[in-house]
Amino acid sequence: MRWEGNRESDNVEDVRGEGGGGGGGFGFGGRSIGIGTIVIALIGGWLLGVNPLTILGLLSGGGGPAQVSQQQHQPRQESAAEAREFKLMKVVLADTEDVWTDLFRQNGGTYQKPKLKIFSGSYPTACGMGRSATGPFYCPGDKDVYIDLDFFRLMEQRFHAPGEFAQAYVLAHEVGHHVQNLMGISDKVHHAQQNSSERQGNALSVRLELQADCFAGVWAYHANRARSIIEKGDVEAALNAATAIGDDTLQKQAGGEVVPDxxxxxxxxxxxxxFTRGIESGEISQCNTFEARQL
Structure with missing residues (x-):
């Protein structure tokens, strides 16, 4: 991925070592579970001998609030890899700002830029206590994106999804949730979930997440047209990351049966x-997962 030398966003805050205490579960979509929640459920199930779906239910708010350590996180030495990843996140966020500002303007709107907070361990948010175990996530309550850079190690080492464009895809997906929030889509979904069964609520969650994937593709399309960021193998890296964190793949790796519901x-x-639909079309209108007959 070609990104070095490109503009860096000022809307990035390093809060590593500033984790807060206190409890607070972290539910869907902020109420939203992050892109790594199912990953953590799989790992927790493997380590503890517990059904990953049980852990997933707890992480998504089905089992009551989780307890978070009261211990403050101490500052740590930043590695060269983390320093590079931090800079990459600043550049990718700037790219999303440029792309979505233009797209909102073209459609008669004004894009409100989210803040990205790089944290470690746990950190208090408007959606409750954010935790590394949740994976990267977006909180609509404060309109911030949260990422623990350790997640990228997990992607590379355990799920074999390396590459800077794959990391960019993760951030662009979370920014996609911010776009959904600004467009009023998230509120409509959350309201519908309150009046639906668990199966119906899960189905709505899937459509919300797939739309965020499509929005990530829309970003990549326009960023590449403007700045030629994509190199050979980058798209494959992003698709590999999307494959690695698919629900069916994770359930298979957990040793259980695949349960689409x-x-x-x-x-x-x-x-x-x-994601492919977004990166090939570059059009927001192509990302309407809620009216798609087949996902």
Whole structure:
């Protein structure tokens, strides 16, 4: 991915070592579970001998608030890899700002830029206590995106999804949730979920997540046209990341059966399909997962 030398966003805050205490569960979509929640459920199930779906239910708010350590996180030495990842996140966020500002303007709107907070361990948010175990996430309550850079190590080492463009995809996906919030989509989904069964609520969650994948593709399309950021193998890296964190793939890796009704993010094929749709079209209108007959 070609990104060095490009503009860096000023809307990035390093809050590593500033984690707060206190409890507070972290539910869907901020009420939203982050892109890594199912990943953590899989790992927790493997380590503890517990069904990953049980852990997923707890992480998504189904089992009551989780307890978070009261211990403050101490500042740590930043590695060269983390320093590079931090700078990459600043550049990618700037790219999303430029792309979505233009797209909102073209449609008669004004884009409100989110803030990205790089944290470690746990950190208090308007959506409750954010935790590394949640993976990267967006909180509509404060309109901030939260990322623990350790998640990228997890992507590379355990899920074999390396690459800077794959990391950029993760951030662009979370910014996609911010776009949904600004467009009023998130509120409509959350309201509908309150009056639906668990199965119906999961289905709505899948459509919300797949649309965020598509929005990530829309960003990539326009950023590449403007700044030629994509190199050979980059798109494949992003698709590999989307595949690695598909609900069906994670359930298979956990050693259990695939239960589509429990999906909250979409299958690997669905995630690939909608990211591809966004990056090939570059059009917001092509990302209407809520009216799509087939995901």
């Amino acid at each position: 429990s999906f909250t993010h979409g299958s690997s094929a669905q995630r690939v399909r909608w």
